Amino acid sequence: MSLIQNRFRWRLLYLYDLLRELVNRDIKLLYKRSVLGIAWTLINPLLQLAVFAFVFQLVLPVNVPHYSSFVFTGLLVWNWFQSSIFQATGVIINSRPLIRQPGFPTPILPVVTVTTGLIHFILALPVLIIFILIDGIQLTPLILFLPILQALQFALTVTISYLLAALNVTFRDTQHTIGVLIQLFFYLTPIFYDITAVPESYRSLYLINPMANIVTAYRDILINGTQPNWLALLLLAVSISVILPVGYFYFKRQSARFVEEI
Numbered sequence: 001m002s003l004i005q006n007r008f009r010w011r012l013l014y015l016y017d018l019l020r021e022l023v024n025r026d027i028k029l030l031y032k033r034s035v036l037g038i039a040w041t042l043i044n045p046l047l048q049l050a051v052f053a054f055v056f057q058l059v060l061p062v063n064v065p066h067y068s069s070f071v072f073t074g075l076l077v078w079n080w081f082q083s084s085i086f087q088a089t090g091v092i093i094n095s096r097p098l099i100r101q102p103g104f105p106t107p108i109l110p111v112v113t114v115t116t117g118l119i120h121f122i123l124a125l126p127v128l129i130i131f132i133l134i135d136g137i138q139l140t141p142l143i144l145f146l147p148i149l150q151a152l153q154f155a156l157t158v159t160i161s162y163l164l165a166a167l168n169v170t171f172r173d174t175q176h177t178i179g180v181l182i183q184l185f186f187y188l189t190p191i192f193y194d195i196t197a198v199p200e201s202y203r204s205l206y207l208i209n210p211m212a213n214i215v216t217a218y219r220d221i222l223i224n225g226t227q228p229n230w231l232a233l234l235l236l237a238v239s240i241s242v243i244l245p246v247g248y249f250y251f252k253r254q255s256a257r258f259v260e261e262i
Contacts, residue, residue, distance in 0.1 A: 015108060022112040023119065030116075042124055045075040052192045064194050069128075069135040069223055074191035074215050076124050081157055081211060082182050084117035088161035089168050089175045092258055099258050106255045107248065110161035118154055132222060140225040149221070152233060153214050155240045162247035166254040169261050190215055210236050 052071050056062045064070050088110045098104050132139065168174035189211045190198075198206050207213060213236055217228035 026116045066135045069132045080117045080121040084114045084157045088113040089164040114157045142221045159244040159247045162251040166251040
């Protein structure tokens, strides 16, 4: 029993070290020869924020209090999800040298992509907090629940990543298709408008989108200072706990053919 425990412990340490090294590699490659470096994590959402603030505060005014903080929160949450999904879809195709190494733990690759996105999100979070404070919003102790939302979003993104990464090896159009679908879901997620703007008769259908619940939960904690809808988050967590193993085992089954197909 002790031998099994030691092997399991060493395996976990190996996977942790590998995850850390691969994430460091991804970040270095992403900003190699970049003057602004990791600042690009903020530049994109800030530019989007400027556009949305102009359109929905001056051109087509919407009645949403603290609109800048409102939109910036949604953009940071969505950008983590969007970039991770898009990059994870092509991670197997783009990692041929690693895939071809005997014994390499292929399932770690989608996790690396999502972890890199999480690091970018965490680095951008202090800037979001500054935005919120400048906007006159008082933070509450509910902010301590943020790690729960991050863990939930992480698990959701990894679940989808496993399915898409495996599918893209066989059907190379997957990455192009997912780019279009993500763009559509951007408009079906309350990023630049409030969920209360969705007609009541369609809201239940609308909330099938898991990111709608997650984005709303972040805003409840950070901007509204209220408890998020824990029942909706619990149902989402239960769904993820069922679908994640399915996605993982589908990925594992397909991984036997990765070397041949890439």
